[in-house]
Amino acid sequence: MSDMSYVRSEMLPERAPPASQIGFVGWIRANLFNGVGNSILTILSLIFLWYILSALLPWIFAPTWNSGSLNECREIFGADGGHGAACWGVIRERWVQLLFGFYPEAERWRPIVGFGLLFVALIPVLFNMISRRMNWVLLLVVLGLAGLYLGGALGIIAGLVLLGAAGFVGFKAFTTSKEDRAAEIASGAKRLPNPFIFSAIYPFIAPWLLWGGSIWLPVGAALGFVVGYFAYRFLAPIVGSLAGLIIAVLAALVWWLFLTGGFASIMQSIIPIGLEAVESRNFGGFMLSITIGVVAIACSLPIGVVLALGRQSDLLIVKALCVGFIEFIRGVPLITLLFVASTLLNIFLPPGTNFDIILRVLIMVTLFAAAYMAEVVRGGLAALPKGQYEAADALGLDYWKAQRLIIMPQALKISIPGIVSTFIGVFKDTVLVSIIGLLDPLGLSNAIRADQDWNGVVWELYGFIAFMFFVFCFSMSRYSMYLERRLRTDHS
C-alpha cells in the first residue's frame, strides 16, 4: 500500500523528438505546412513557381550558344522558332564588346588590371579583417598575372618574380600566427608598408591605365599634392594654419594648371615611359559604366560630406553656397545635366576645345551624386543627439577634430543604408549616358541589334545586361549589410 503513488516519482529518460518534428520533415511542417491557410499558400506558390520556371528554364537552357545569327537559332529550333528559346549566340559573339566597348583588343589587359587593382586598393579601405601582408600578396598576384598575361620575355620574367614574391610573403603570412607576428613586430621586426599607400596612389594609376599616354602626367598630378603638402608644412607655422592651407591649395592649383604640362613633357622627353593612348570615344559597355560609377561613387562621398557640413555651417556664405548647390542639382533631372554636358558645353566652349566627353559626364554624374549624398549624410548628422556635439566641445576639441573623431564616425554609420542606396542608384543611372550617344551596355545593345544578324534579339541582351548589373548592385548591397554588422555598437 505504501509503495502506491499517484504521482510519478522518477524522471522519464529523454526521448528523441518525433520524426515529424525534426530534420527535413519537421522544417517543412514548421515553415511550409503550418496550418491549413499556410498549406494552401505554399501549394499555390509552388504552382506559381513551377508555372514560371517551366516556361523560363527551357528558354534559358537552349542549345544556341554557337549560333551565328538569329536565323541560325531559328533553324536549330525548326518550326517552333525563336519564341520557345533564347538565342545565346549573340552573347557569345558580343560579350567582349558588351564588356569593353571599342577598347582596342591588344590593350584590353589594361582595364582588366585596373579593375583587379581596384579591389586591391579598396580592400584596406573597405575591410579591416585582412592583414597587411595578405593585402600585399593580393597586389603582387594581380601585378604578376598582368605580367604573365602581357607575355614577352620581360613580362613573363616580371610576372614570375612578382608571383614568387607573392608566394613568399603569402607563405610567411600563413606560417606565422598572429601572435607570433605581433611579437616579432614588438621585438623590432620591420613591418611591410601600409597598404593605404597603394590605395592613395591608385587614383593616379587607374586613369593612366585606362586612357594611356605618358606616365608623367599622372605623376605630375600626384606631385601637385606633394607641392601642396610641403607648402602647408612650411608655411603653416609661419603664417598660421588657415592662411597656410589657402596658400597650399593655391600652390597646388598653380602647379596643376600651369606647371604640370611642362613638367610632363620635359620628363617624357628625358625618360619616355607611356602606354598607347586610348581615346574616350573607344570606351564602352560595362567598362564605361564601371568607370563612371566608380569615379562618381568615390568622389561623391567626400564631396557630399563637405556639402552636408557646409549646409549646417554657421558661416552664411558657405551655407548659402551649399544649400544653393544641393537644391539646384537635386531639382534638376540627371538627364538634363547630361545634356548640358554633351551639348550645351559644346556650344559654349570654343570649337576645337578638346574637353573630353567622358570627363564632362564624369563631372556631371559626380556632382549629381554628391548633392544626394550630402542630404543622406545630413540625415545622419541630424540623427545624432545634441549631447554628442556638446560632449565634443566639452572635451576641448576644435571643429575638425570633433567632426573627425566624434560626429562623422557616428553620423556616417547611421547613414550607411542611405549611402549605399545612393551608390547603387548612381551606378544604375550610368545607363542614361546612352541617350547622349555614349555606347554603354544599353546603347551597345541597340547597336548590336542594328547588325542584320541580330536584329530582333531583345530579351537575351537585356537579360545579360540586367544580370551583370544585378551582380554589381547585389554585391554592394551585401557589403553594406556586412559593414552595418561590423560597425554595430549597441548591445541588442
Next chain:
Amino acid sequence: MKRTVFLGALTVAGLAAGASAAATLDDVKARGKLNCGVTTGLVGFAAPDANGKWEGFDVDFCRAVAAAVLGDANAVEFVPTTGKTRFTALASGEVDMLARNTTWTLSRDVDLKFDFIGVNYYDGQGFLVSKEMGVSSAKDLDGATVCIQTGTTTELNLADFFRANNISYEPVPIETNAEGQQQYLAGACDAYTTDASGLAATRATFENPSDHVVLPEIISKEPLGPLVRHGDNEWGDIVRWTLNALISAEEMGITSANIGELSAAAGDNPEINRILGTEGNLGEMLGLDADWAKRAIMAGGNYGEVFAKNIGESTPIALARGLNAQWTDGGLIYSPPFR
C-alpha cells in the same frame, strides 16, 4: 576689369571658332582622321560588327570622304550620335560631317544653319501589316491601331495622312524600333509605321517575313542626306562632290573591279577621265589631288555597289532601288556633270 577679360576671352574664343570653322579640310588633314557622325545603330545604314568595325550605307560614305581627303578609307573616327545630339555635335565641331539618315528639311537647312550636300537615299514613310488582315492599301486601315515612334516627324505625317483620307486610327506610342518590333509581333498594333527602309529591315528579322507586307502607299518624303556646317563652303564642296563622284561612277560604269584599268591611262570617255583625274584638274579645284575620286570609289565601290552591299536585294533587308535608281533607270539619283 575681370568682366572685360572674360568678354575678351569670349571674343578670342569666338574668333578662333570662326577661324577653325573656315578650315575644316586643314583640321581634318592635321588630325589625320575624319570625324564622321553616324547613328548609334540602324540596320543597313550604320552598325558596329563584333570587332567594333563600323559597317553600313552611311558608314561607307564616310569612308569614301576619308579616302578622298586623307587617302585612307579607315582614317575615320565614327562618332555615334542620337537623334537628340546629332545637330549639336555637328554645330559644335565635334564631327566634321554627319552621315546619319537625316531628312533634309527647310528648317534644318536654314534655321539650324547646316548644308545638306545632296541626297544619298530617298526614303518615305510606309506601313507594315500582317497578311492575315487582308489589307491591300493604307486607305483600308480605318480604325486600325498603329504603332508609332513618339516625337518624330512620322507621328505628324501619320496624323496628316489619316485626316486627309478622312479615316480614323488609334496610335500605340512606342519609344524605339526594337520596342516597335516587339509590340507589332505581340499583336499590340495592327500596323507598324516608320521609314520604308526601316520597315524592310524589320520585316527581314521576322520568323516568317512572307506573312507580312509593306503597303504600297508612301505617305511622306524623307530625302536622307549627309550634311555639313554652314560657313565652310570649300569643305561642303568636297563632301558634295564625293557623293556625286560615287553616283557618277555608277552612271559611267566605273566599278571597283574596273577602276584600276580605267584610271591607268586616259580612255575614250572624257567624263570618266575627268572623274578619275587622268584629264583636267578637277581635284586641284577642290583643294585635293587628282586621284581623290578614284580613292573615294575604291573605298567601297560606286553608289550602286555600296547600295547593293549594305541594303540591296541580295542582303536580308532586300530594298529595291526604286526611287534610288539612277535617273537613267527611272530613279531620282542624279549627279551634276563633272566638268
